[in-house]
Amino acid sequence: MSRTVYIISGPAGAGKSTTSKIIARSLSRSAYIEGDLVDRMVVGGYEMPWLSQYHTDLIWKNILALTQNYLEHDHDVVIDYVGFPQNAARIRNEIKDSSVLVKFVVLMVDEHELLRRDAERKPEFQMGHRCLAGLEEIKHSNPPANHRIYTTNLVVEEVVKEIMENPRFLVNDSRGINEKIV
Amino acid sequence: MSRTVYIISGPAGAGKSTTSKIIARSLSRSAYIEGDLVDRMVVGGYEMPWLSQYHTDLIWKNILALTQNYLEHDHDVVIDYVGFPQNAARIRNEIKDSSVLVKFVVLMVDEHELLRRDAERKPEFQMGHRCLAGLEEIKHSNPPANHRIYTTNLVVEEVVKEIMENPRFLVNDSRGINEKIV
Numbered sequence: 001m002s003r004t005v006y007i008i009s010g011p012a013g014a015g016k017s018t019t020s021k022i023i024a025r026s027l028s029r030s031a032y033i034e035g036d037l038v039d040r041m042v043v044g045g046y047e048m049p050w051l052s053q054y055h056t057d058l059i060w061k062n063i064l065a066l067t068q069n070y071l072e073h074d075h076d077v078v079i080d081y082v083g084f085p086q087n088a089a090r091i092r093n094e095i096k097d098s099s100v101l102v103k104f105v106v107l108m109v110d111e112h113e114l115l116r117r118d119a120e121r122k123p124e125f126q127m128g129h130r131c132l133a134g135l136e137e138i139k140h141s142n143p144p145a146n147h148r149i150y151t152t153n154l155v156v157e158e159v160v161k162e163i164m165e166n167p168r169f170l171v172n173d174s175r176g177i178n179e180k181i182v
Numbered sequence: 183m184s185r186t187v188y189i190i191s192g193p194a195g196a197g198k199s200t201t202s203k204i205i206a207r208s209l210s211r212s213a214y215i216e217g218d219l220v221d222r223m224v225v226g227g228y229e230m231p232w233l234s235q236y237h238t239d240l241i242w243k244n245i246l247a248l249t250q251n252y253l254e255h256d257h258d259v260v261i262d263y264v265g266f267p268q269n270a271a272r273i274r275n276e277i278k279d280s281s282v283l284v285k286f287v288v289l290m291v292d293e294h295e296l297l298r299r300d301a302e303r304k305p306e307f308q309m310g311h312r313c314l315a316g317l318e319e320i321k322h323s324n325p326p327a328n329h330r331i332y333t334t335n336l337v338v339e340e341v342v343k344e345i346m347e348n349p350r351f352l353v354n355d356s357r358g359i360n361e362k363i364v
Contacts, residue, residue: 021225030226037219041248042257043203044212056254064246066223073240075224 002099004076006163007091009083009143010107011134013114013126015151015159019107020080022160031070033156035081038062049128052135053138060087064094070078070102082134084141103169107159108144114150184281185250186258188345189273191265191317191325192289194309195296197333197341201289203264204342209260213252217263220244232319242269246276253282264316267321275351285351288325289341293317295334 007062008020017034024032039049039059039134049056059081067077072090079091095102111132118131146168163169199216221231221241231238241263243343249259259271261273261333277284290298293314300313328350333341345351 024225027226031223041213041215042252043206043260044209044215045257054255056250061251062248065251066244068244069240070224073236075227076223094248110234167347 001048001072002101003074004101004103005071005091005095006076006078007083007088007102007104007165008078008080008107009088009105009138011082011109011114011131012043013118013131013134014107014109015117015156016082016107017161018156019163020078022149023164024078025075026074026160026164029074030076030078033063033066033067033077033079035059035063035083037078038066038081040118060090064091066128067107068095071095071097082138085143085147088147088171102171103163104143104147104171105163106138106148107147108138108150108152109135110152124141184283185253186283186285187253187273188258188260188275189265189270189284189286190260190262190289191270191287192319193291193296193313195300195313195316196289196291197299197338198262198264198289200338201341201345202260202287206258206260206341208254208313208346209258210255212260213248215245215248215261217241217245217261217265219240220248220263221275223259233291242272246273249273250277253277253279264320267325267329270353278313284353285345286325286329286353287345287351288330290320290332290334291317291332292332292334293297320341351364 024030047055092102206212229237274284
């Protein structure tokens with residue numbers, strides 16, 4: 001049976017965790033890889049991933065290693081992390097088994113809705129206007145339109161259904177995902 | 183510079199997390215791998231590791247993959263997980279670089295102290311008498327005496343100092359660790 005790797009990206013507050021967990025729970029054999037947990041495994045010598053390409057590469061290398069182990073053990077994999085087109089392309093290229101499907105999804109949300117969702121969090125988890133910087137970074141990476149999903153007016157079940165059923169999110173090869181379709 | 187992998191084992195409540203985190207923080211470049219977090223990455227098809235050899239093998243395979251990536255990036259690694267002599271031997275054998283040191287440490291504690299520490303946790307984390315089953319399992323795996331440290335009458339700083347400074351915990355090869363020295 002063919003396995004699927006879902007890479008769920010988007011700015012902080014767009015619903016990556018919630019969406020990823022629902023997808024993982026709906027699959028009969030699955031793993032949920034939370035990139036932030038992998039990030040925080042580094043203790044001594046830790047550098048903020050957005051300030052250190054070296055550290056970001058290490059995180060993705062670890063995500064890839066975990067993904068490959070889960071695939072070998074017949075699990076689908078849901079990756080919840082801020083990923084850019086080149087990260088998705090690399091995952092696709094490193095997974096040599098072409099029967100494995102890779103979907104790269106960027107959860108998009110408008111500024112107003114991002115701030116509204118942020119305000120609904122517990123105070124200690126609120127980011128305030130800092131969450132807008134994450135949205136800008138994602139926009140700047142310019143993910144192709146077919147990998148984006150606008151969640152502002154959707155409930156999470158609609159987002160999950162679209163991600164799981166629509167083949168538009170499939171990553172075919174590194175060339176395909178680097179094309180700027182928008 | 184030679185790197186060190188610390189495998190910190192012992193029953194739930196023996197102080198694995200606290201000890202591991204202090205070691206990781208004391209090292210200039212380090213990673214802290216919490217086995218329970220790796221365990222919980224599996225969502226669909228999850229099986230309790232103590233009931234599933236398959237799942238336990240997958241956890242250790244993932245811990246090994248992460249460890250190898252961190253070593254390649256010049257980090258020391260602290261693994262916090264219930265591990266038996268054969269798990270430590272496998273880690274030692276899979277790390278081909280013989281300049282990397284592997285220490286296997288089993289935190290031991292007497293029953294009375296284990297129950298006392300358990301009672302000090304927040305109610306939702308208390309295990310009660312179930313924590314004694316974990317202690318029995320560790321004893322049953324019969325870790326060699328040189329890999330054990332009795333923590334009942336020590337403060338955590340003393341435990342950390344002993345682990346970091348005493349070469350008795352070193353795993354030399356698969357034969358060495360399977361010798362029943364006790």
